Amino acid sequence: MFDHRKLGRELELFDTDPLIGAGLPYWLPAGAAIRHALEEYVRDTERQAGYRHVYSPVLAKRELYEISGHWAHYRDGMYPPMDVGGEQVVLRPSLCPHHALIYRSRSRSYRELPLRIAELGGMYRSELSGVLGGLTRVRSIALNDAHIFCAPDQVAAEAAAALGLIRQAYRALGIEPVRYRLSLAGSSGKYAGEREHWDRAAAILADVLASAGLDFEAEPGEAAFYGPKIDVQVAGRAERETSLSTIQVDFYQPERFGLQYVGPDGGRHRPVMVHHSIVGSAERAVAHLIDTCGGAFPGWLAPVQLAVLPIGEAELAPAEAFAREARRRGLRAEVARPEDGSLGARIRAGRLVPYQAVIGASEAAAGQVALRLRDGRRVPAMAADQALDRIAALVGVQSTELWPGATGR
Numbered sequence: 001m002f003d004h005r006k007l008g009r010e011l012e013l014f015d016t017d018p019l020i021g022a023g024l025p026y027w028l029p030a031g032a033a034i035r036h037a038l039e040e041y042v043r044d045t046e047r048q049a050g051y052r053h054v055y056s057p058v059l060a061k062r063e064l065y066e067i068s069g070h071w072a073h074y075r076d077g078m079y080p081p082m083d084v085g086g087e088q089v090v091l092r093p094s095l096c097p098h099h100a101l102i103y104r105s106r107s108r109s110y111r112e113l114p115l116r117i118a119e120l121g122g123m124y125r126s127e128l129s130g131v132l133g134g135l136t137r138v139r140s141i142a143l144n145d146a147h148i149f150c151a152p153d154q155v156a157a158e159a160a161a162a163l164g165l166i167r168q169a170y171r172a173l174g175i176e177p178v179r180y181r182l183s184l185a186g187s188s189g190k191y192a193g194e195r196e197h198w199d200r201a202a203a204i205l206a207d208v209l210a211s212a213g214l215d216f217e218a219e220p221g222e223a224a225f226y227g228p229k230i231d232v233q234v235a236g237r238a239e240r241e242t243s244l245s246t247i248q249v250d251f252y253q254p255e256r257f258g259l260q261y262v263g264p265d266g267g268r269h270r271p272v273m274v275h276h277s278i279v280g281s282a283e284r285a286v287a288h289l290i291d292t293c294g295g296a297f298p299g300w301l302a303p304v305q306l307a308v309l310p311i312g313e314a315e316l317a318p319a320e321a322f323a324r325e326a327r328r329r330g331l332r333a334e335v336a337r338p339e340d341g342s343l344g345a346r347i348r349a350g351r352l353v354p355y356q357a358v359i360g361a362s363e364a365a366a367g368q369v370a371l372r373l374r375d376g377r378r379v380p381a382m383a384a385d386q387a388l389d390r391i392a393a394l395v396g397v398q399s400t401e402l403w404p405g406a407t408g409r
């Protein structure tokens with residue numbers, strides 16, 4: 001496994017500054033490009049699955065977290081309240097309470113359920129400075145979060161669909177889970193809510209995993225304070241594993257917030273909240289990708305997807321036109337100019353770039369490019385337009401294959 005902390009600096013993906021503080025990394029342009037592509041993928045996947053996106057503030061009154069239960073059960077992970085004009089406001093430790101209020105902002109009918117809300121939003125965790133490092137232990141987190149408000153008999157199908165989204169994303173990202181964990185309440189007093197609800201939620205989640213044909217291990221003491229969850233575990237460095245994606249069934253917060261919907265019988269009923277995250281946080285997901293691929297990201301995530309290499313000065317103009325056309329089609333393309341070194345040196349410098357397009361005199365004259373793939377394979381010279389069509393199509397479907405069918409070297 002690679003070390004994302006070291007590579008993050010070497011590849012200029014992210015860094016920290018003592019003046020900003022430990023656990024508060026900033027994303028450099030190359031890292032931001034990866035994160036942006038990942039966020040776009042997540043939003044698009046959620047949108048296609050019937051989610052609607054919202055934005056909510058990263059601060060709220062302390063009272064909100066007293067109602068949600070975070071203040072009683074999760075205060076150690078929260079920042080101390082700030083006094084603002086006699087009110088206490090807190091950096092949020094999760095997005096759930098805001099989404100519960102969005103649900104509650106007007107009356108809801110059973111016809112609107114399942115109501116799916118998603119947000120890529122900031123949340124804050126008061127980690128001690130000793131444990132901070134890289135992108136895995138941070139104080140500021142960009143969470144891919146979603147909440148489904150549904151009727152009790154819709155919970156299983158929604159949780160199963162969420163699991164399907166997670167598995168689809170892992171295929172696109174090339175991530176292999178090491179195991180699925182059913183995280184249950186432990187014996188400590190940090191868990192809230194009724195025993196009967198916990199048992200029901202755990203049974204639903206166990207059934208979702210079993211129906212998907214997945215082996216899992218139940219682990220007491222790993223649940224959220226408000227309910228049990230499925231954690232998708234991936235390999236971490238030094239033989240540790242970390243949780244990336246999660247699905248949680250929650251009867252507790254709907255009760256605390258007094259959430260309701262009007263049923264077909266005209267009566268008021270309590271919805272259930274299914275919380276889930278397809279890729280976890282942007283920080284953890286990108287850290288895991290760097291740890292496992294060492295900077296050779298799938299084409300659709302690569303900071304630079306296409307490097308254009310004119311052999312000499314004479315091909316610079318067609319190379320620049322080709323890169324412009326690539327960018328116009330949404331690709332991240334850059335020209336590696338002849339003054340940056342010999343062709344061999346430029347090819348080596350771009351060794352992590354999925355596609356390199358070499359343009360010599362004959363290619364320039366014919367309006368063609370000769371493609372080299374990151375793995376060393378070569379594609380025979382082809383029309384520049386055709387090459388861009390193919391690359392854009394592969395990137396557009398999040399292909400983990402750079403050029404299906406290419407064989408030659």
Ligand SMILES: [Zn+2]
Pocket residue numbers: 094095096145146147275276
């Ligand atoms: Zn939540």
